[in-house]
Amino acid sequence: xxxxxxxxxxxxxxxxxxxxxxxxxxxxxxxxxxxxxxxxxxxxxxxxxxxxxxxxxxxxxxxxxxxxxxxxxxxxxxxxxxxxxxxxxxxxxxxxxxxxxxxxxxxxxxxxxxxxxxxxxxxxxxxxxxxxxxxxxxxxxxxxxxxxxxxxxxxxxxxxxxxxxxxxxxxxxxxxxxxxxxxxxxxxxxxxxxxxxxxxxxxxxxxxxxxxxxxxxxxxxxxxxxxxxxxxxxxxxxxxxxxxx
Amino acid sequence: xxxxxxxxxxxxxxxxxxxxxxxxxxxxxxxxxxxxxxxxxxxxxxxxxxxxxxxxxxxxxxxxxxxxxxxxxxxxxxxxxxxxxxxxxxxxxxxxxxxxxxxxxxxxxxxxxxxxxxxxxxxxxxxxxxxxxxxxxxxxxxxxxxxxxxxxxxxxxxxxxxxxxxxxxxxxxxxxxxxxxxxxxxxxxxxxxxxxxxxxxxxxxxxxxxxxxxxxxxxxxxxxxxxxxxxxxxxxxxxxxxxxxxxxxxxxxxxxxxxxxx
Numbered sequence: 134x135x136x137x138x139x140x141x142x143x144x145x146x147x148x149x150x151x152x153x154x155x156x157x158x159x160x161x162x163x164x165x166x167x168x169x170x171x172x173x174x175x176x177x178x179x180x181x182x183x184x185x186x187x188x189x190x191x192x193x194x195x196x197x198x199x200x201x202x203x204x205x206x207x208x209x210x211x212x213x214x215x216x217x218x219x220x221x222x223x224x225x226x227x228x229x230x231x232x233x234x235x236x237x238x239x240x241x242x243x244x245x246x247x248x249x250x251x252x253x254x255x256x257x258x259x260x261x262x263x264x265x266x267x268x269x270x271x272x273x274x275x276x277x278x279x280x281x282x283x284x285x286x287x288x289x290x291x292x293x294x295x296x297x298x299x300x301x302x303x304x305x306x307x308x309x310x311x312x313x314x315x316x317x318x319x320x321x322x323x324x325x326x327x328x329x330x331x332x333x334x335x336x337x338x339x340x341x342x343x344x345x346x347x348x349x350x351x352x353x354x355x356x357x358x359x360x361x362x363x364x365x366x367x368x369x370x371x372x373x374x375x376x377x378x
Numbered sequence: 379x380x381x382x383x384x385x386x387x388x389x390x391x392x393x394x395x396x397x398x399x400x401x402x403x404x405x406x407x408x409x410x411x412x413x414x415x416x417x418x419x420x421x422x423x424x425x426x427x428x429x430x431x432x433x434x435x436x437x438x439x440x441x442x443x444x445x446x447x448x449x450x451x452x453x454x455x456x457x458x459x460x461x462x463x464x465x466x467x468x469x470x471x472x473x474x475x476x477x478x479x480x481x482x483x484x485x486x487x488x489x490x491x492x493x494x495x496x497x498x499x500x501x502x503x504x505x506x507x508x509x510x511x512x513x514x515x516x517x518x519x520x521x522x523x524x525x526x527x528x529x530x531x532x533x534x535x536x537x538x539x540x541x542x543x544x545x546x547x548x549x550x551x552x553x554x555x556x557x558x559x560x561x562x563x564x565x566x567x568x569x570x571x572x573x574x575x576x577x578x579x580x581x582x583x584x585x586x587x588x589x590x591x592x593x594x595x596x597x598x599x600x601x602x603x604x605x606x607x608x609x610x611x612x613x614x615x616x617x618x619x620x621x622x623x624x625x626x627x628x629x630x631x632x633x634x635x636x637x638x639x640x
Contacts, residue, residue, distance in 0.1 A: 182476075182479075182480060183479075184476060184479055203482075204482040204483070204484075205482070206482075207480060207481065207482035208482045210480075212476075212480055214473060214476055216472075216473035217473065218472075218473045218474045218476050218477050219474070220394070220398075220474060222398065222401050223394070223397060223398075227394070227397060230390065230393075231390050231391075231393075231394045231477070232477060233386075233390070234386050234387050234389060234390020234391070234393075235387055235390060235391075235477065235478065235480070235481035235483070235488075236383075236387075236481060236482060237380060237382065237383020237384070237386050237387055237482070237483060238383075238386060239382075239386045240386075240389075240390075
């Protein structure tokens with residue numbers, strides 16, 4: 134299963150948010166989508182999830198355009214948005230049942246899946262607690278469990294660790310990497326935190342709406358002539374700023 | 379769309395709306411207290427000023443309380459429709475609307491589910507109101523309680539479709555106060571909910587015509603007639619047509635870009 138983004142352009146009125154963006158995600162890989170704030174990551178996510186309509190270009194899954202079979206895409210896609218989308222006044226289970234029902238899954242069929250996904254996220258014992266009572270890290274785990282409930286092939290996470298402490302960030306990152314290994318899940322993880330990336334990861338660096346690097350984290354280091362990913366990120370996005378001056 | 383999937387989806391949306399409603403007990407109470415204040419306090423004060431002659435569908439002189447009861451049922455539905463609109467705007471601002479939009483089921487169907495769920499929850503409040511109204515001698519025929527159910531459902535759908543349409547037009551939560559002034563109050567007061575339209579015509583011909591063009595007037599009449607075991611065909615047609623119009627407008631207005639843009 135491959136997902137291809139081909140020559141995407143997107144503008145908010147006169148402001149261009151994405152400019153000729155193309156890349157391909159490989160099955161079972163943990164892909165990092167890097168970019169500073171305002172680089173266009175969230176816009177790209179909104180297009181991938183059909184929250185925004187494509188203006189120009191195409192997104193395909195296994196060669197099939199998402200415009201032709203949008204429902205099929207939604208079934209294959211799990212998403213964790215940057216902003217929490219859990220209903221705080223409902224319990225963990227009620228939130229998950231709601232999501233399952235929106236995917237046409239009966240509550241009877243959803244119950245064992247909820248148990249399995251929450252156990253995998255070490256959240257099984259919190260199933261009947263209201264989301265309002267959970268901390269940020271636990272809410273994120275619930276959101277990941279929810280995104281996997283309908284057994285998608287692709288998991289998109291838009292800066293899922295924003296606002297979390299370093300330990301929780303690392304643990305979530307490891308969880309998702311494990312999912313790639315266990316379920317052959319294709320993951321696109323958007324972030325601007327370099328400690329979440331390892332040199333072997335395929336990396337897409339988005340800056341000012343354009344793809345600056347589409348390679349591996351290792352290649353990013355070589356391109357910036359440094360051995361530190363954070364420094365490489367700064368160098369590559371800073372030099373662009375200076376060029377733009 | 380798979381029928382079973384559609385059914386599970388509807389059940390999920392209905393159960394979420396119900397859970398939210400149950401958790402917001404103050405919402406249930408305020409939905410009841412508002413019309414009860416009108417029925418008990420306002421009606422007591424205005425009973426003498428607003429004498430009601432024998433008009434259809436009543437076959438005898440009626441009390442003012444009896445006259446305004448159907449209008450107050452519709453008031454509950456009107457406020458609930460707007461409450462639903464407010465929660466849609468809130469969900470959009472808070473991001474939880476995205477959960478709904480990520481469903482593989484068709485968006486018009488999801489909207490319909492949301493509308494029907496809102497309507498069904500509103501009906502429970504209307505029946506609670508009618509039960510309390512018995513205490514002030516608003517006692518329609520027993521079979522009227524059953525006969526009015528489809529009429530109430532159509533009206534509830536009209537007002538929740540209007541609410542959905544408004545939610546597509548309101549950009550920010552702060553702008554919602556305007557709905558109160560420009561939608562709820564004019565719709566309610568420029569209708570036959572509180573006074574028969576012939577009284578309005580005596581006072582002002584143009585106000586009368588505004589009332590006649592107000593779909594809420596026809597919604598109230600549909601409920602009034604149904605409660606007294608009669609069918610007002612014109613009101614039914616206008617209510618159904620207006621419901622269809624607002625549903626289509628809501629579906630058109632609910633495009634992904636509009637609903638997700640920051």
